[in-house]
Amino acid sequence: MLTIEKTNSALVHLESFKNICGATNVFVDEDVLSAYASDETEDLHFLPDIVVKPGSAEEISEILKICNQYKIPVTPRGAGTGLSGGALPHLGGVLLSVERMNKILLVDERNLQVITEPGVITEVLQDAVKEKGLFYPPDPSSRGSCMIGGNIAENSGGPKAVKYGVVKDYVLNLQVVLPTGEIIWTGANVLKNATGYNLTQLMVGSEGTLGIVTKAVLKLLPLPKYDLLMLVPFSDAEKACAAVSAIFMAGFTPSAMEFMERDALEWVMRFVDNSIVAIEDDIQAHLLIEVDGNDVEVLMKEMEGIATIATGFDCGEILFAEDAQQKAELWKLRRRVGEAVKSHSIYKEEDTVVPRAELPVLLKGVKEIGKKYGFHSVCYGHAGDGNLHVNIIKGDLSDEQWNGSLKEGIREIFFLVKELGGTISGEHGIGLVQKEFLPIVFDDVQLRLMRSIKKIFDPNNILNAGKIFDL
Amino acid sequence: MLTIEKTNSALVHLESFKNICGATNVFVDEDVLSAYASDETEDLHFLPDIVVKPGSAEEISEILKICNQYKIPVTPRGAGTGLSGGALPHLGGVLLSVERMNKILLVDERNLQVITEPGVITEVLQDAVKEKGLFYPPDPSSRGSCMIGGNIAENSGGPKAVKYGVVKDYVLNLQVVLPTGEIIWTGANVLKNATGYNLTQLMVGSEGTLGIVTKAVLKLLPLPKYDLLMLVPFSDAEKACAAVSAIFMAGFTPSAMEFMERDALEWVMRFVDNSIVAIEDDIQAHLLIEVDGNDVEVLMKEMEGIATIATGFDCGEILFAEDAQQKAELWKLRRRVGEAVKSHSIYKEEDTVVPRAELPVLLKGVKEIGKKYGFHSVCYGHAGDGNLHVNIIKGDLSDEQWNGSLKEGIREIFFLVKELGGTISGEHGIGLVQKEFLPIVFDDVQLRLMRSIKKIFDPNNILNAGKIFDL
Numbered sequence: 040m041l042t043i044e045k046t047n048s049a050l051v052h053l054e055s056f057k058n059i060c061g062a063t064n065v066f067v068d069e070d071v072l073s074a075y076a077s078d079e080t081e082d083l084h085f086l087p088d089i090v091v092k093p094g095s096a097e098e099i100s101e102i103l104k105i106c107n108q109y110k111i112p113v114t115p116r117g118a119g120t121g122l123s124g125g126a127l128p129h130l131g132g133v134l135l136s137v138e139r140m141n142k143i144l145l146v147d148e149r150n151l152q153v154i155t156e157p158g159v160i161t162e163v164l165q166d167a168v169k170e171k172g173l174f175y176p177p178d179p180s181s182r183g184s185c186m187i188g189g190n191i192a193e194n195s196g197g198p199k200a201v202k203y204g205v206v207k208d209y210v211l212n213l214q215v216v217l218p219t220g221e222i223i224w225t226g227a228n229v230l231k232n233a234t235g236y237n238l239t240q241l242m243v244g245s246e247g248t249l250g251i252v253t254k255a256v257l258k259l260l261p262l263p264k265y266d267l268l269m270l271v272p273f274s275d276a277e278k279a280c281a282a283v284s285a286i287f288m289a290g291f292t293p294s295a296m297e298f299m300e301r302d303a304l305e306w307v308m309r310f311v312d313n314s315i316v317a318i319e320d321d322i323q324a325h326l327l328i329e330v331d332g333n334d335v336e337v338l339m340k341e342m343e344g345i346a347t348i349a350t351g352f353d354c355g356e357i358l359f360a361e362d363a364q365q366k367a368e369l370w371k372l373r374r375r376v377g378e379a380v381k382s383h384s385i386y387k388e389e390d391t392v393v394p395r396a397e398l399p400v401l402l403k404g405v406k407e408i409g410k411k412y413g414f415h416s417v418c419y420g421h422a423g424d425g426n427l428h429v430n431i432i433k434g435d436l437s438d439e440q441w442n443g444s445l446k447e448g449i450r451e452i453f454f455l456v457k458e459l460g461g462t463i464s465g466e467h468g469i470g471l472v473q474k475e476f477l478p479i480v481f482d483d484v485q486l487r488l489m490r491s492i493k494k495i496f497d498p499n500n501i502l503n504a505g506k507i508f509d510l
Numbered sequence: 511m512l513t514i515e516k517t518n519s520a521l522v523h524l525e526s527f528k529n530i531c532g533a534t535n536v537f538v539d540e541d542v543l544s545a546y547a548s549d550e551t552e553d554l555h556f557l558p559d560i561v562v563k564p565g566s567a568e569e570i571s572e573i574l575k576i577c578n579q580y581k582i583p584v585t586p587r588g589a590g591t592g593l594s595g596g597a598l599p600h601l602g603g604v605l606l607s608v609e610r611m612n613k614i615l616l617v618d619e620r621n622l623q624v625i626t627e628p629g630v631i632t633e634v635l636q637d638a639v640k641e642k643g644l645f646y647p648p649d650p651s652s653r654g655s656c657m658i659g660g661n662i663a664e665n666s667g668g669p670k671a672v673k674y675g676v677v678k679d680y681v682l683n684l685q686v687v688l689p690t691g692e693i694i695w696t697g698a699n700v701l702k703n704a705t706g707y708n709l710t711q712l713m714v715g716s717e718g719t720l721g722i723v724t725k726a727v728l729k730l731l732p733l734p735k736y737d738l739l740m741l742v743p744f745s746d747a748e749k750a751c752a753a754v755s756a757i758f759m760a761g762f763t764p765s766a767m768e769f770m771e772r773d774a775l776e777w778v779m780r781f782v783d784n785s786i787v788a789i790e791d792d793i794q795a796h797l798l799i800e801v802d803g804n805d806v807e808v809l810m811k812e813m814e815g816i817a818t819i820a821t822g823f824d825c826g827e828i829l830f831a832e833d834a835q836q837k838a839e840l841w842k843l844r845r846r847v848g849e850a851v852k853s854h855s856i857y858k859e860e861d862t863v864v865p866r867a868e869l870p871v872l873l874k875g876v877k878e879i880g881k882k883y884g885f886h887s888v889c890y891g892h893a894g895d896g897n898l899h900v901n902i903i904k905g906d907l908s909d910e911q912w913n914g915s916l917k918e919g920i921r922e923i924f925f926l927v928k929e930l931g932g933t934i935s936g937e938h939g940i941g942l943v944q945k946e947f948l949p950i951v952f953d954d955v956q957l958r959l960m961r962s963i964k965k966i967f968d969p970n971n972i973l974n975a976g977k978i979f980d981l
Contacts, residue, residue: 149755149867172761194704205702207711208679221955227933229863230895231676233665233715234933234940235952235978236960240678240711244704261761284620290643290732290804333761334808392700396620424701462698462705469705481706484692488966489707495962507706 049088049111049132056091056133059101064139066090075134078119078126079181080472082385085127087114087134094139096214096222096253103251104220106133106501113218113502115247117157117189120181122388123470125193125246125506137188140253143167151259152211152228157188157252174262176203179466180374188252194244196466198295198329198373201423203260205466207243214254215242218497228256241492246468247503249496266294266331267338268366269346270316272355276300276324276418280398282352283326283422286345287395293345295329296423298398303376303419310379315368322355326422327373373419377428380417385433385441387472389449391456392465395425404455405429412448413440426465453479469507477508520559520582520603527562527604530572535610537561546605549590549597550652551943553856556598558585558605565610567685567693567724574722575691577604577972584689584973586718588628588660591652593859594941596664596717596977608659611724614638622730623682623699628659628723645733647674650937651845659723665715667937669766669800669844672894674731676937678714685725686713689968699727712963717939718974720967737765737802738809739837740817741787743826747771747795747889751869753823754797754893757816758866764816766800767894769869774847774890781850786839793826797893798844844890848899851888856904856912858943860920862927863936866896875926876900883919884911897936924950940978948979 056065066072067089076084093099106113112132119126128134141158148171155164161182165175178197179185185195191213196205212226225238232239242249273279283296299307301323308314316325326349330341346357360366380386393401402418405427409416414436420428429452433441453463453476462480463469469477478486490510493500500510527536537543538560547555564570577584583603590597599605612629619642626635632653636646649668650656656666662684667676683697696709703710713720744750754767770778772794779785787796797820801812817828831837851857864872873889876898880887885907891899900923904912924934924947933951934940940948949957961981964971971981 147865148759150865151758152865194702194708196702196704200702204679207708208675217955223953223955223959225956227863227928227951228865228931229897229933229936230866231665231667231671231863231892231897231936232933233667233861233935233937235948235956236720236963237665237678237711237715238956238959240708244708249707261758261763287622287732288619292732334805337805337808390704392698392702394618394621394623394699395701421702426700426702457698460699462700462703464704465700465702466704477706480698482694484688484694485696485706485709488694488709491966492707492963495959495966 048109052105052109053089055105056089056102059098060091060093064092064094075116075128075136078121078124080122080124080127080470081387083124083127085129086131087128088131090134090136092136092139096216099135099216099251099253100220100222102133102135103216103218107219107499110499110501112504115251115503117186117192118160118184120185121189121193121470122390122467123464124472125468125470125503127471129471130504135251137186137251144254146171146173148173153257153259155187155255155257157186157255159187161185161187161190168259169262172262173259175209175257175259177206177209180377187255191243191252191255192245192247193468194466196421196424196426198297198421200421201296202292202294207240209258210239210243210255211258212256213239213242213252215250215252217250218502230258246470246506248493248506263331264333265335265338266329267342268327268329268360268369269342270358270369271326271328271349272319272322273324273326274321274353274355277399277403278352279324279326280402280422282349282354283398284396285352286348287423289344289348291341291345293328293423294331295327297327297373298422298427299325299327299373299376299419300417302417303380304372306383306417307372307376307379310382311371311375313368316358319355327369376419380430383432387431389429389431389452390464390467391429391452391461392424392426393456393459393461395423397459397461398422398425398427401427401455401459405452408448408451412444414445414448424465425461450476450479471506474506474508519580523576523580524560526576527560527573530569531562531564535563535565546587546599546607549592549595551593551595551598551941552858554595554598556600557602558599559602561605561607563607563610567687570606570687570722570724571691571693573604573606574687574689578690578970581970581972583975586722586974588657588663589631589655591656592660592664592941593861593938594935595943596939596941596974598942600942601975606722608657608722615725617642617644619644624728624730626658626726626728628657628726630658632656632658632661639730640733643733644730646680646728646730648677648680651848658726662714662723662726663716663718664939665937667892667895667897669768669892671892672767673763673765678711680729681710681714681726682729683727684710684713684723686721686723688721689973701729715939717941717977719964719977734802735804736806736809737800738813739798739800739831739840740813741829741840742797742799742820743790743793744795744797745792745824745826748870748874749823750795750797751873751893753820753825754869755867756823757819758894760815760819762812762816764799764894765802766798768798768844769893769898770796770798770844770847770890771888773888774851775843777854778843778847778850781853782842782846784839787829790826798840847890851901854903858902860900860902860923861935861938862900862923862932863895863897864927864930864932866894868930868932869893869896869898872898872926872930876923879919879922883915885916885919895936896932921947921950942977945977945979
C-alpha cells in the first residue's frame with residue numbers, strides 16, 4: 040500500500056511557497072483555511088495547513104516539486120462547488136486554488152476554439168464566446184460560480200449534455216502540471232486526433248488526481264439562434280420518465296430534458312419565492328423540455344411533436360414559456376433545485392445514471408428501496424441522459440440510521456443502477472464520498488489498472504490522494 | 511528496454527490454439543499467412559507464423575494467456591484496411607483476426623444504442639441501424655470493408671466527423687480482453703460517466719496495443735431525413751481551403767466538407783471510369799459539401815448560404831446533386847480517391863491535421879516542401895476537420911531519394927503541422943510507419959507516460975508490440 044498520511048509538514052516550506060507565489064498569495068490564517076475547508080458536499084469540513092494561490096503553470100510546477108520531494112499532500116481546487124468531495128483537503132497539507140488563473144487567453148473565432156485558464160468561471164466563459172456568436176454548451180447548474188478547471192476535473196455535464204455532450208466532448212487539448220512538476224500538453228488543438236494514447240481524455244474526469252490543468256483548449260459551436268421551452272406536468276412520475284425515451288425514439292433531440300419530482304419543484308419555488316407554476320394536486324413530476332436551433336418554425340413543429348407524445352403519457356396542461364423572462368424564471372427553478380433541496384435538511388446526493396429508457400425502473404426502485412430503509416428521497420436531474428440525482432433527506436432519521444443502515448440502502452440503489460447497465464456517477468465524480476461504492480461497478484482488474492495509472496502520474500501519491508480510490 | 515523479438519515459438523503451441531478455437535480456425539498454410547501479411551499500408555508485408563480466428567472473448571482470453579506466458583507476439587486484426595501498419599505482424603507470431611466475431615448483438619431502439627462484436631463491417635452496422643431509423647455516423651472511406659473493431663482501435667473518422675464527431679464520440683462501453691487474459695468492461699452503457707478514470711477513451715485509438723475489443727456499446731442518433739450535396743470548384747486550392755473556415759465562421763455546420771486537389775479528382779474519375787464532372791482548365795481543387803437534417807427547406811437555405819460564401823472565394827460553377835444517384839456517384843469519387851491515387855504509383859500517405867483555419871497555410875507549406883525535396887503530392891481529405899491526407903507520389907524519385915531524403919521532407923511537413931497547432935495523425939493512427947515521427951509532437955515526458963501505460967496493460971509487451979512506439 041502506497042499511503043500518504045495527514046501531515047502538517049507543509050508549514051516547514053511556508054517561506055518557499057511565499058517565494059514562489061508571492062507572500063500575498065500564501066495563507067495560513069485560520070479564517071482563510073476555514074473558507075477552503077469545505078466544498079458543496081454534504082456537511083464535510085477538513086482544514087488544510089496552507090492555502091496557496093499560484094498564478095501560473097510554472098509556479099504550480101515549483102510548488103508540486105517541493106510537495107513531491109517531501110511527500111506533502113496537495114489538494115487542487117477550482118470554485119469548490121463539487122458534490123463528491125473532490126476538493127476537500129482531508130489530509131491537510133497544501134490547498135492549491137487556481138482561482139487567480141482566471142484569464143480567457145484567446146477566443147479563436149477562426150477555428151471555433153477558446154483557450155482558457157482553469158480559474159475562469161464557466162458562465163463568464165460562456166458569455167465571452169456568446170458575444171462572438173459562439174457557444175460553449177457544458178452548463179452545470181452552478182455555472183455562475185463553478186470554474187472550467189473543476190468542470191474538466193469532474194467531466195461535468197448539465198442540462199445541455201443531452202444534445203451537446205459533456206465537458207469531455209469539448210476538451211481538445213490540455214496543459215497540465217504533473218504531480219512530479221513536469222509541464223506537458225496532452226494533445227493538439229484539433230478536432231480529430233489518432234496520435235498516441237488519449238492523455239487528454241484520461242485527464243478529463245480524473246478529479247485532480249493525475250495533474251493540475253493550467254490551460255485548456257476547448258471546442259466551440261456556432262450559437263443556435265432560437266430556443267423554446269416548455270414545462271410538462273405528469274400525474275405519474277414513472278410515466279414522465281417513460282415519456283422521455285419515447286420522445287427520443289420518435290427522433291427528437293431536445294437541447295434539454297429535465298425531470299423534477301413534485302417535492303423538488305415545490306421546494307425550489309418556496310426557496311426562490313416564486314410561484315410561477317401552479318401545481319395541481321394530482322401532479323407528481325414535471326419535465327422541463329427545451330429545443331434549440333436556427334429556424335423558429337422548425338422548433339415550433341418540434342415542440343408540437345413533443346407535446347403530442349407527452350399527451351400519450353397522461354400529461355397535464357403544458358406551460359409554454361412566453362418570453363425570455365419566463366424562460367429565465369423556469370430555468371432558475373431548475374438550476375436552484377439542488378440548493379433548495381439541500382437547504383431543507385441534511386442530505387446525501389447520489390448521482391445515478393442509467394440508459395435513458397431504464398429511468399422509470401430506476402425511479403420505481405429508488406422509491407421501493409427508500410420504503411424498505413425508511414428514507415425519503417427527492418429526485419430530479421437530466422432525464423434525457425438517464426442521469427437522476429437522488430437526494431436522500433435526513434429528515435427524521437436518527438444519526439445511527441443516517442450513518443449506518445442508510446449505506447445499505449445506497450448500496451442497493453447502486454446495485455440496481457449497475458443491473459440496469461448504468462453506473463454510480465454521471466457527472467459529480469467519485470471524490471471522497473463515493474469511493475467506498477466504486478467496487479460495485481469495477482472489479483479488482485479495472486481498479487488495479489486505475490491505481491497503476493495513478494502511480495505512473497503520481498509516484499508519491501501526493502496529488503488529491505485518497506480521492507476516487509485509496510492506493 | 512522491454513523488447514519482444516521476432517520469434518516462431520508460436521508454432522510450439524499450435525495444438526493448444528486448435529483446442530481453443532477449433533482446428534478449422536487455426537491456419538499455418540502459406541497462402542493464408544500471406545493473405546494476412548499486409549494491410550493497406552504502402553507495400554509492406556510481414557508473414558505471421560500462425561493465423562487464429564477465435565469466436566469469443568473467452569477464446570481470445572485463452573490464446574492471450576498462452577502468448578503472455580511464453581512471450582509470443584500477437585497482432586490483432588480487423589479487416590486489414592489500416593493505413594499506418596497497425597495490423598502488420600512485423601514480429602511474426604500469432605495473427606489474431608476477429609473476423610468471425612461478426613454479430614450485431616442488439617440494436618437497442620429504446621436507448622439509441624447498438625451492441626456489436628468487433629468483426630462487423632462498418633457499413634453492415636450502419637445499414638442495420640438505418641433500417642430502424644437510426645444513425646451511426648463514423649464513416650471511413652473503407653466502410654464497405656473495414657470493421658468496427660479496427661475503427662475503434664484507430665479512432666477512425668470519415669466525412670461525417672465534421673458535424674458528428676469521430677469513433678470516440680460514439681463508444682460508450684467496451685468489453686476488452688487484456689493482454690494478460692482478463693476480460694473487463696471499461697465503463698457503462700450510459701451517455702455520461704464520471705466514475706473513475708476513462709478506460710473506455712484510453713482504449714479507443716490505442717491501436718490494439720492495450721487490449722482486444724470483443725464487444726462494443728455504441729451510441730446512435732436519429733437518422734436525419736434529408737441531405738443535399740454540392741461539388742464546388744475553385745481556381746485556387748488555397749482559396750478553397752480558406753472558404754472552409756469561412757463557412758463554419760458564418761455559423762454553418764455541414765455534415766461533410768471534403769477537399770480534393772485537381773489531380774485527386776481527375777485520377778479517381780479515370781479509376782472508376784466515370785467522368786460525371788467536367789473539370790475546367792483553370793480549376794485547381796474542389797470542395798464536396800453536404801448538409802443534412804429533417805427539414806428540406808432549411809437545408810436548401812443552408813446550401814444557398816454556403817454557395818454565397820464560396821462565391822467570395824472565386825469558385826467556379828457549382829454542381830448541385832440532383833438525385834440520389836448523382837449523390838452516390840459524387841460520393842463514390844470521394845470515397846475511392848485514396849485507392850485511385852494509390853493505384854497510380856508507390857506512395858506514402860501522411861494524415862496531417864491542423865486547426866481548420868490553418869488549412870491554407872498547411873497546403874501551401876506542403877507544396878513548398880515538395881518543391882524543395884523534389885516530390886509531387888496529391889492532397890485530399892476532411893477539410894472541415896482540418897484533416898488533410900497528403901499522398902506523396904514516388905513517381906520518378908529514385909529508391910535512394912524515396913527511402914532517404916524524403917523522410918526529411920516528411921519531417922518538415924510534420925514540424926509545420928505542429929507549429930500550426932496540429933498533429934501527425936487525425937484518423938489513421940501511428941502504427942508501424944509513423945512511430946519514428948511521434949517524438950516530433952510528444953517529448954520524453956508524454957512518451958514516458960504512454961509507455962508506462964502500455965506496461966501496465968501489457969507487462970510482457972506481447973500485444974501489437976512495436977506499434978505507436980517501441981518500449
